[in-house]
Amino acid sequence: MATQHSRSAARLMISPAVILLFLWMIVPLAMTIYFSFLNYNLLRPGAHDFVGFRNYYYFLTDPSFLIAIKNTLILVLGVLVITVVGGVALAVLLDQPMWGQGIVRILVIAPFFVMPTVSALVWKNMFLNPVNGLFAYFAQLMGLQPYDFLSQSPLMSIIMIVSWEWLPFATLILLTAMQSLDSEQMEAAEMDGASAISRFIYITLPHLTRSITVVILIQTIFLLSVFAEILVTTNGGPGTASTNLPYLVYGQSLLQFDVGGGSAGGIVAVILANIVAIFLMRMIGKNLEA
Amino acid sequence: MARAVTPARKLGFTIASWTVGLVIFFPILWTFITSFKSEGDAVAIPPLFVNFHWTLENYVLVNQxxxxxxxxxxxxxxxxxxxxxxxxxxxxxxxxxxxxxxxxxxxxxxxxxxxxxxxxxxxxxxxxxxxxxxxxxxxxxxxxxxxxxxxxxxxxxxxxxxxxxxxxxxxxxxxxxxxxxxxxxxxxxxxxxxxxxxxxxxxxxxxxxxxxxxxxxxxxxxxxxxxxxxxxxxxxxxxxxxxxxxxxxxxxxxxxxxxxxxxxxxxxxxxxxxxx
Structure with missing residues (x-):
């Protein structure tokens, strides 16, 4: 089917996309790498000296860098654990026979469509606020002291907000996978006397493994760059208690105008994301051959 | 599904799923309800769910x-x-x-x-x-x-x-x-x-x-x-x-x-x- 003629036509059809994506990624990335070796601050115009790896040295030895790395990892891992465990549980529950399954699905998926700034602000003000928030009210009902979530445990609060945003995603994907499970296999196991728990461990979980991996990898990509939720709730604080890597780079480059240092941080973030990306690409690549 | 589903079982799953679904959806529902309150009602204790004076004034004010x-x-x-x-x-x-x-x-x-x-x-x-x-x-x-x-x-x-x-x-x-x-x-x-x-x-x-x-x-x-x-x-x-x-x-x-x-x-x- 593919003649020489159609091949060159195909190349012509693909090239705009390829050229644009190349310009979008490779050129700015090259510039970031270049900036990261310069002593370049927007507040000090003039010469930008070449300083070698000094920006990296400052960035990597800055105590807030280690905190940001730690916070980034806690944030990613915390949200992953909550959403994957919760997602599996919810997918199993929603797959059961019930009335109004479609409506429940709609309710569960809804948070995913709420823009990050809205969900962060609604949580911050209407739920977590120590004076007027709903949680404070419930605490008082039970005779407890209201807890100031965002200043006492800012990172945990952000993990909670972000988990609320991503739990629907995990649930939806795992539920889709559940529904492709062969029900005859389940029935056979049931007839052979397998208990609900062993059916879950030996049939459901293995069936979900692949989807769980996909959920983990894709969420990791997005969770490594959580930004808006932090900006509108804690601004990375108190201190650096809830600063993650993207927020640190943002602060360094757009608040302190340190282009060189911010660029070095950006490159560190790229390297970290690439480690995850390699695994994800391998999985999707395998799928492409099948 | 060929398996027999007893109504009791189905009812149990229905209640459980709806509860979880409503809890997850609650922040959105709460935002929606609060948008029709006056500022005073919005922070009232105990929280008001339906028995308040519904108003559209917030929508007008935000637009203005x-x-x-x-x-x-x-x-x-x-x-x-x-x-x-x-x-x-x-x-x-x-x-x-x-x-x-x-x-x-x-x-x-x-x-x-x-x-x-x-x-x-x-x-x-x-x-x-x-x-x-x-x-x-x-x-x-x-x-x-x-x-x-x-x-x-x-x-x-x-x-x-x-x-x-x-x-x-x-x-x-x-x-x-x-x-x-x-x-x-x-x-x-x-x-x-x-x-x-x-x-x-x-x-x-x-x-x-x-x-x-x-x-x-x-x-x-x-x-x-x-x-x-x-x-x-x-x-x-x-x-x-x-x-x-x-x-x-x-x-x-x-x-x-x-x-x-x-x-x-x-x-x-x-x-x-x-x-x-």
Whole structure:
């Protein structure tokens, strides 16, 4: 089917996309790498000296860098654990026979469509606020002291907000996978006397493994760059208690105008994301051959 | 399912699922309810659920004080504009890769995917400086360009997986019957491709509407979409719960409705076809 003629036509059809994506990624990335070796601050115009790896040295030895790395990892891992465990549980529950399954699905998926700034602000003000928030009210009902979530445990609060945003995603994907499970296999196991728990461990979980991996990898990509939720709730604080890597780079480059240092941080973030990306690409690549 | 389901069992699962569903949905419901309260009722203790004076004044006030319609319009222009622009670039590319696959098609697809893995902070500074120097900061043009580029890989991937499912035999059959290239594209391929294109478009509009990194970095007032508009409530102004709720409801309602229609496509689009 593919003649020489159609091949060159195909190349012509693909090239705009390829050229644009190349310009979008490779050129700015090259510039970031270049900036990261310069002593370049927007507040000090003039010469930008070449300083070698000094920006990296400052960035990597800055105590807030280690905190940001730690916070980034806690944030990613915390949200992953909550959403994957919760997602599996919810997918199993929603797959059961019930009335109004479609409506429940709609309710569960809804948070995913709420823009990050809205969900962060609604949580911050209407739920977590120590004076007027709903949680404070419930605490008082039970005779407890209201807890100031965002200043006492800012990172945990952000993990909670972000988990609320991503739990629907995990649930939806795992539920889709559940529904492709062969029900005859389940029935056979049931007839052979397998208990609900062993059916879950030996049939459901293995069936979900692949989807769980996909959920983990894709969420990791997005969770490594959580930004808006932090900006509108804690601004990375108190201190650096809830600063993650993207927020640190943002602060360094757009608040302190340190282009060189911010660029070095950006490159560190790229390297970290690439480690995850390699695994994800391998999985999707395998799928492409099948 | 052939298994017998006792009504009691079904009732139990129904109650459990509805409870969980309502708990997860509650923040959205609460925001919606609060948007109809007066500021006093919004912070009343104990919280009021239905027995308060329902009012639309917050919606009126939010529209008067801040230019809600401008930001809404910006969101529409950015999400719809970038989606159409990206489709124009993505459809031919996905088409060619699906129907005329070459030796390197797979590599090209993977490379496109890899651009999506790049964290935005890695390219923030050059883009910001370029925008600053060319006067694109806080303009709709600038944001449409960025959104087009951000979502291009997802679009190409989604379209590719849809086009892949169009059987090649049908084309051969048409050719046997004497169809020329024009009628092939017009009467066979296009009708088969339209559902895939439509759902790709829908998902992309949702993603662009909710994008909250570049919109926060590159806009301030004139071109600010709803994400940035809501972020301005992070100041003490956000403590006016009823107004915050009204603004939030207006910001999420359109996309929530679109989103509910696109659940299935969402799975496919966000997993790059790995889960269907």
């Amino acid at each position: 004080r801040s230019d809600y319609l401008l930001h809404f319009w910006n969101s529409v222009v950015i999400s719809v504009g970038s989606t159409f622009l990206a489709l124009v670039i993505a459809i031919p590319a996905a088409w060619a890769m699906a129907f005329v696959p070459g030796k390197r098609t797979k590599d090209v697809l993977m490379w496109m995917l890899s651009t999506k893995m790049m964290p935005a902070v890695g390219v923030l500074i050059p883009i910001y400086l370029m925008f600053k120097n060319t006067g694109l900061l806080d303009t709709l043009t600038g944001l449409v360009i960025i959104m087009t580029l951000i979502n291009l890989p997802i679009l190409i991937w989604m379209l590719y997986t849809y086009f892949k499912e169009i059987p090649g035999e049908i084309l051969e059959a048409a050719r046997m019957d004497g169809a020329d290239l024009k009628s092939e594209v017009l009467y066979i391929l296009t009708p088969m491709a339209i559902p895939g294109i439509a759902s790709t478009m829908l998902l992309n509009i949702i993603l662009a509407w909710n994008e909250a990194f570049w919109t926060l970095m590159l806009t301030s007032s004139q071109a600010a979409p709803l994400t940035q508009f809501i972020a301005s409530y992070s100041s003490p102004e956000g403590l006016f719960y009823a107004k915050l709720s009204a603004a939030s409801t207006m910001a999420i309602a359109p996309i929530l409705i679109l989103g509910w229609f696109s659940q299935k496509q969402l799975v496919r689009g966000l997993t790059f076809g790995a889960v269907k």
